[in-house]
Amino acid sequence: MTTSRQAYKVDREHPGSDIAGETAAAMAAASMVFRESNPHYAHLLLHHAQQLFEFADKYRGKYDSSIAEVKSYYASVSGYKDELLWAALWLHRATGSAEYLDYVVDKADCFGGTGWAITEFSWDVKYAGVQILAARLLLRGEHAPHHRNTLEQYKAKAEHYVCACLGRNGAGGADANVERSPGGMLYIRQWNNMQYVTNAAFLLSAYSDYLAEAGVRAVSCAGGETVAADEVFALARVQVDYVLGTNPRGISYLVGYGAKYPNRVHHRAASIVPYKHSKEFIGCTQGFDHWFGRRSSNPNVLVGAIVGGPDRRDRFRDNRENYMQTEACTYNTAPMVGMFAKLNRMARQEREQGSTTPVTSTAAEV
Template structure:
């Protein structure tokens, strides 16, 4: 089984490389998790900023934003463009990275079976290399490059960007415990992913994770008060969850009980035992509860983790076709993140009903892959979205010009943004596949984070059942 999946994976990549306009044909089984896992990682590659490697697999992408600089000239090139535009938001990039790393730690066999472990490491490292660049000194971290308002004066290829790209930082006078904490969590989790593969890089990530957590804990504040523009797009309403989240990942990476004790302190002090309704970049409480339950096996934490999944599975609002409905922005991301957390619960002793949680996760991911009547993953399955709100993929092949007329054109994007999960349908299962309707067709690096890891969790179940 492992060899078959790996060979299929290699064949798909070879076909895409040979013919960039190749359209991945729909298949009978809408739960071909290995193939969608591969495509989801291709989406991250399409979002890369900076100097691209020679083995870049996205033929319509090239080097871009090479001159991104900090206030003192620091090199801030690299990382990921957040969505269909060209701002690099550190908070959501870090959140997606932590979820990707968590999936890699939990279900490596799935990535091996799909032939995607190396690609997953590359996807994670592209982000963490950037975070390390942004951490220019112990208590200074750049959390955003580019400005949304400036960015939206331009519609064209990232390789042809002509806007000013200001950089924004947090420091002791302008702290951001949430941003520093989430980045610390991402780096600590990544250090675990690379521990046996590249020990030197693992140590480097861990060093920066420790420093960023110390920064987050010592100088308290919300990052969107230090970086005001961020609040319009990725507001943070608290930082206690990120402090606990970072401390738990540092404990997992170091086994130093100091971090665990601090995590428990944050859990009590910031009242993180209450049942959350969601799990995403602004609310890490469900993840904190899950990690505490997994680490300790204590009844208090197990009950908290179970309460979240039981509520999500049995009581949370659904669309008529069964999709978990939490918010109109990132509808599918919210559902995928909950599916991922509940797959973690299913794999953990003493947290609820594993069969019920796994069935729920399968239902949610099946909806996204076509069970609802259409696929919501670009370039895959039945009637996938063809007009994502994504500037680069809306541009025709060079040397044809690309400009604002591409936004309004009622035609499929010339470039297929393989693997991107769109924001998704409304509460009535209605979906508008129009570029300008970004509420439905937006794509972001965060949307694919929990989705990718949920795919891995479901694929792992299949691998285990065969072996």
């Protein structure tokens, strides 16, 4: 590897509340996963999550203001306030400490948590996730009486996102709902649209679980329409199946799955001959000059990657140079892992119970 892999940092003089807050949220969530199997590691994760949150909140600033090099690639468009709310909610869930919920309630308005009516969820924009996590607390009754009014505002915004995906918001203008492709894919924007599809599937699935646990049978959409809670999970399943090949082109956008999937993924290691087949030195320049422009399929199949996916008309061009559609990103695949786990569990439970209404989703087979 001859390309520079310089490491960067954030500190008191060069803050990065968004990246520190996101890391705190991830560590807090992970601590719950390892709580039983590895208590020591779980404790370490939670301890560092709390430290990072304190640092992120005390020394506020966007990471792309401190590290100018990232602005052209991963700009923090939404700022850092959504990540601070996101971290506080995960820390509350991991610790049960009221101070974190107080933070989310106290900062709800000034940090935009109850102000932004959002139609997307991504690595940058966390508001929809914040609103759904806050709504969960309301639905489960896990709050003090003085939190209720603010949590109801969070829930209203959470259901705006859900209804936007369903296309059922009757108020708010043309931007109140998410566009759909002719084949049924949720469409937000041209570059790597699949990240919004997989994230929406995960959030919709999670919210449908929260509704079911609370015995709530309907969602209230802007404009007065109510939507059956069953429709929320149904849409999540449709999006998963679209990714896996139930789409007009019959392509699985999960590389390595199905009979037809992208063969020219925009990924350096996948597109260059493996070392075991050629011991020739391949630097950054050689990789681009000798391999990037080849029309043949990648010599290495990037199994498990989800590419950027098709455009608003379900059109897809399998070409390395078409990076907006063929680039593979971890934040595309990550939420799908959760969806696959859920659908697989549902299918297994139905087999064990001898259900007459089996899960029909393609995802149950993954």
